[in-house]
Amino acid sequence: MTVLSARGLHKYYRVDHRRITVLNDVSLTVGGGEFLVIAGLSGSGKTTLLSILSGLDRPDSGSVVIQDVDITHLSEDRLAPFRNRVFGFVFQAFHLVPSLTALENVMFPAELDGRPSARQEARELLERVGLGERQDNLPHQLSGGEKQRVAICRALVNRPQIVFADEPTGNLDSRNGGLILDLLLEFQRERRSTLVLVTHNAHIAARADRTVTMIDGCLQAEEA
Numbered sequence: 001m002t003v004l005s006a007r008g009l010h011k012y013y014r015v016d017h018r019r020i021t022v023l024n025d026v027s028l029t030v031g032g033g034e035f036l037v038i039a040g041l042s043g044s045g046k047t048t049l050l051s052i053l054s055g056l057d058r059p060d061s062g063s064v065v066i067q068d069v070d071i072t073h074l075s076e077d078r079l080a081p082f083r084n085r086v087f088g089f090v091f092q093a094f095h096l097v098p099s100l101t102a103l104e105n106v107m108f109p110a111e112l113d114g115r116p117s118a119r120q121e122a123r124e125l126l127e128r129v130g131l132g133e134r135q136d137n138l139p140h141q142l143s144g145g146e147k148q149r150v151a152i153c154r155a156l157v158n159r160p161q162i163v164f165a166d167e168p169t170g171n172l173d174s175r176n177g178g179l180i181l182d183l184l185l186e187f188q189r190e191r192r193s194t195l196v197l198v199t200h201n202a203h204i205a206a207r208a209d210r211t212v213t214m215i216d217g218c219l220q221a222e223e224a
């Protein structure tokens with residue numbers, strides 16, 4: 001079953017009156033329950049592709065269809081709640097809100113979605129990742145690995161169908177990076193959700209169900 005289908009994506013940036021092609025006719029389908037890795041060198045367009053697949057950015061042409069909805073044509077008013085309910089996000093630099101505690105950061109997407117059980121669910125997730133005692137800490141009181149565990153809880157609190165992760169272990173040492181990947185995979189299998197993860201780490205790519213590679217804005221043909 002396909003959960004995400006992208007067709008003919010193009011993205012250009014204009015720099016000093018020159019047009020740079022960052023995505024060149026990228027098409028991709030992602031299956032339900034799949035762990036897909038998007039690999040490729042720095043500057044090849046991985047972050048741009050992930051941002052467009054997840055509705056954080058829009059292509060100049062092409063479509064991204066999720067649950068029969070072409071998200072590239074949704075207004076931001078309709079896209080934002082869709083994104084918050086259907087997707088979870090994990091970034092390399094954590095992107096926690098510095099003035100909110102760990103618990104408040106995790107609760108945030110659930111409160112946006114108007115779910116009264118948010119606090120309880122956020123607590124349970126933090127306990128599950130070993131941060132039960134740290135829920136009232138602010139992000140600056142946490143290590144990088146702890147911050148990323150909080151970010152994973154925040155990504156999962158709305159039980160998203162698809163989790164998008166952009167170099168989620170890029171700022172962590174190998175031990176903490178391994179723990180983060182284990183957690184993402186544990187939740188993905190348990191919930192039968194889909195994980196789309198950008199990395200240039202070969203050890204992580206080796207654990208994927210399937211790897212596609214970006215080269216200069218083109219997606220290398222998927223293997224059959």
Ligand SMILES: Nc1ncnc2c1ncn2[C@@H]1O[C@H](COP(=O)(O)OP(=O)(O)O)[C@@H](O)[C@H]1O
Pocket residue numbers: 013014015022040041042043044045046047048049
């Ligand atoms: N806002 C922007 N304006 C101009 N160029 C950009 C912008 N964002 C990304 N780029 C360029 O697009 C290319 C791909 O960037 P990116 O998607 O971040 O690649 P990756 O994540 O694989 O390192 C790079 O050449 C980068 O410089």
Ligand SMILES: [Mg+2]
Pocket residue numbers: 046047048
């Ligand atoms: Mg990137």
